[in-house]
Amino acid sequence: MxxxxxxxxxxxxxxxxxxxxxxxxxxxxxxxxxxxxxxxxxxxxxxxxxxxxxxxxxxxxxxPNRVVAEKLHRVLVASIKSVPVVVNEKCSVYDAVVTMFIEDVGTLFVVKEGGLLEGVISRKDLLKTTLGGHDIHKLPVGVIMTRMPNVLCTTPEESVWAAAKKLITHEVDALPVVRKVALPDGGEGLEVIGRLSKTNITRLFVELGEGI
Amino acid sequence: MxxxxxxxxxxxxxxxxxxxxxxxxxxxxxxxxxxxxxxxxxxxxxxxxxxxxxxxxxxxxxxPNRVVAEKLHRVLVASIKSVPVVVNEKCSVYDAVVTMFIEDVGTLFVVKEGGLLEGVISRKDLLKTTLGGHDIHKLPVGVIMTRMPNVLCTTPEESVWAAAKKLITHEVDALPVVRKVALPDGGEGLEVIGRLSKTNITRLFVELGEGI
Known part of the structure; x- marks a missing residue:
């Protein structure tokens, strides 16, 4: 206006x-x-x-910028999230790097049975490890990943804005999109159902500006 | 509104x-x-x-979305760009990875004398190389970089929206921000004066949504 x-x-x-x-x-x-x-x-x-x-x-x-701000807050993670790429914590660092290249993602989520979140590995984690002189064919990702409960997550119902703020504040490239599930033992777990990265945010930014 | x-x-x-x-x-x-x-x-x-x-x-x-779109087109690269991190093309892959960690960036620009752009190296390029069984202490980045004129650039005067569209369309993480300079031999070069990454876009997205 x-x-x-x-x-x-x-x-x-x-x-x-x-x-x-x-x-x-x-x-x-x-x-x-x-x-x-x-x-x-x-x-x-x-x-x-x-x-x-x-x-x-x-x-x-x-x-007047409030108009823009309100629009950015109304877009939800559910509407722009990508498919998550997951590995098991016994997966070798070498195989994790190969998976990253095949799937063309910058972040892998480590899950156990039922797709429950255990940890996260970034391109940066893998680069650091390949440099460290380890035998990356034998080293499992479970050793180098960031492990729960230290993993920052988002949910489908969260605003993209709130998720973007987490990415910036905590200097990470992507967040797992999770939902709570009840476990047989009575506890709670987080099932990984998506991935939200800076690429998703940048793509949304481009889409919001299309058509003029 | x-x-x-x-x-x-x-x-x-x-x-x-x-x-x-x-x-x-x-x-x-x-x-x-x-x-x-x-x-x-x-x-x-x-x-x-x-x-x-x-x-x-x-x-x-x-x-009403047009109001948002117009705002996104009005922000210029100059107002959100970061400082570029540069190396020489004789720099070893090992030293490039170390520079990336020290400076905490995902993309390095390779320049020659006068800060003139020669190429770009991403975290992904480096990860691929460390995996390839090369002697990364001896291999120079000039061998693995994406070389001019195949490097996508932006300028301070370009809209962030147009730059973001390049990032998405060409699937790169960052663009060098350049300006044309006249060379002594009568030709033209591109001086690297900044860096625009998906992190900058995500940070702008967060800033535009602040304060409500």
């Missing part, structure tokens, strides 16, 4: 002097209240200003 | 029956023209409807 210069000026006045009545704003601008009425209506309906009877207009703290 | 139910209805009417005058819309809704005036003003100023004298209102073809 593109504001006119007069609407920007009104926004500034209310930001600095609010709460303020329509008459007072009109006076500051040397205009009549009637002239300002459509502008005030627009700013109020766009959520930039709020009006309270007997008090006047005050700034809602919402910027 | 959240539209009211009445504004949504007006939008539907104009989509289906436009161009249509304010009076005709009012008639369809059994309301007065005066009642609709603020709604029509808002829809017009938000760019969802256009008004032409003697013709009436017609649908601009812009959806």
């Amino acid at each position: 593109q504001l006119t210069r007069r609407q920007e000026t009104i926004l500034e006045i209310v930001k600095n002097s609010g709460p303020i009545t329509g008459e007072q704003i009109a006076e500051k601008l040397s205009l009549t209240r009637a002239t300002l009425r459509p502008d005030l209506a627009i700013l109020t309906m766009a959520g930039l200003l709020e009006a309270r009877p007997r008090v006047g207009y005050f700034y809602s703290g919402k910027s | 959240q539209l009211t139910r009445r504004q949504e209805t007006i939008l539907e009417i104009v989509k289906n029956s436009g161009p249509i005058t304010g009076e005709q819309i009012a008639e369809k809704l059994s309301l007065t023209r005066a009642t609709l005036r603020p709604d029509l003003a808002i829809l017009t100023m938000a760019g969802l409807l256009e008004a032409r004298p003697r013709v009436g209102y017609f649908y601009s073809g812009k959806s």
